[in-house]
Amino acid sequence: MNSKNILVVGSVALDTVKTPFGKVKEALGGSASFFSASARFFAPVAMVAVVGKDFPEKHLRLLRGLGIDIGGIEKAPGKTFRWTGFYDYDLNNARTLKTELNVFQDFKPKLSDFHRACRVVFLANIDPDLQSYVLGQMKNPGLVACDTMNYWIENRKKSLVHLLKKVDIFLCNDSEARELSGEFNLIKASQWILSHGPRFLVIKKGEHGVLCFSKGSVFSVPAYLLEKIFDPTGAGDSFAGGFLGYLAQAKRLDEKIVRKAIIYGSVLASYNVESFSLDRLAGLKPVEIRKRYREFEALTRF
């Protein structure tokens, strides 16, 4: 068993993004990229994803240079998944202009023995049937987390609820928690979701921080305040990377550890939004992570 190894299964994309602070064209993006660039600070990470023949070699070099195991990135005939979107001053809401799934449409990963033996697995936002298919290939993982999006709640709710039974930690945003549970109130929404399987529910609220629910406990942490949020793309996945990375290297999964992990996730997300693509995460130093963790303490202690 690869005792601390994290497997992430998700997207690698070329993002064209405009924000009030600038724009970027066909930059490296995708849930698996942001997740890995964050989680690598804590534990070894292996990516399983698909790109097209047009995928720039420099992006693969970048990921490899960050120490990420990219042996599981398949190069398929066709074009790479592309997302085009923009953000207004209300940076909490991405507006999608164009989604071109391309090779991602037929993504159906077969895991290698190495991948199957990873102890921690993050099923990033893909079709819940595919998430279950991947999870079914794992050899007795110690920690399973998954993310989703409104599209799957609306179109694959049954599959998603089925998957929930098999995950330890479910991550989603506040509107997804409401939509999935049919409850507007987040306490009630959390009760519904926890009753369907996960031991921990992590609700990401963007600039309003993060909530974590478990049996008998609620944790709430505000977001780090930034003067400039350059690009919120990938905030949720870089959060998940810092969060699961910290959990992967921890000795146990309990409330106290999960709370610390949420701060590390928030730290990584706060750095990620300071630039486009993986620019900030790629150059980030461990000392900066520790510094911002202490800033979170200063921000919230009373």
Added chain:
Amino acid sequence: MNSKNILVVGSVALDTVKTPFGKVKEALGGSASFFSASARFFAPVAMVAVVGKDFPEKHLRLLRGLGIDIGGIEKAPGKTFRWTGFYDYDLNNARTLKTELNVFQDFKPKLSDFHRACRVVFLANIDPDLQSYVLGQMKNPGLVACDTMNYWIENRKKSLVHLLKKVDIFLCNDSEARELSGEFNLIKASQWILSHGPRFLVIKKGEHGVLCFSKGSVFSVPAYLLEKIFDPTGAGDSFAGGFLGYLAQAKRLDEKIVRKAIIYGSVLASYNVESFSLDRLAGLKPVEIRKRYREFEALTRF
């Protein structure tokens, strides 16, 4: 000098409110009422306000029964200020159906010697010229705080900015901070506001908690999570009551004390929204305040 006494100058109103959980007609409301019913747990409070000849005696009895000094509530010829509004499931936004200022329109309080000698003064949301007029009557107060609303920012900005020079603590909500400063980013907005006078800026974000800015420090605390928010009316003023009440009994005004005061403010606001009008605050016990303070610790500690 009335060493711990708090003076609040603001409105006493008859509120007709509808929320997803019920409705209430001509219930006791107004900024000074919610403030006083909260602040009284920490220090003696005196209200200065105006009501009409139609104001029900039972409401005055209630306030007096809570130990609030209502000698400064003038009964003027005419009708009491009335507010009619409703809230949708998004309880963060009040929708006003009708505002009848009535006797509140000509409110121009002359303070008694007793009121002038109070050490702490809260200038609730009224015309900033009137706030300055009241403040000008105070005998060297030790702590001055004020609130405002978008209407005054749009129509009396110069007067409000003038008032800011003379207040220690400015309270407003996030959209007001943005509108007043002309900065969307709250760090930049806070820099603008703090540069115009106040030592502390408290930004109320409703269900997303509270931010407090001072020179070189930021404090962020999430809101208490409730399964049922019956009626958000008065949340901001009950926050201000708990907040300034705690500060009034504290020995000094520093960052550490202000942070604790913000938690007490949040505690009082969280109780207030559990019922219509002052119902919950009127029956609240000190032991419940201490209990929820500890719950805030459990909610936020990592």
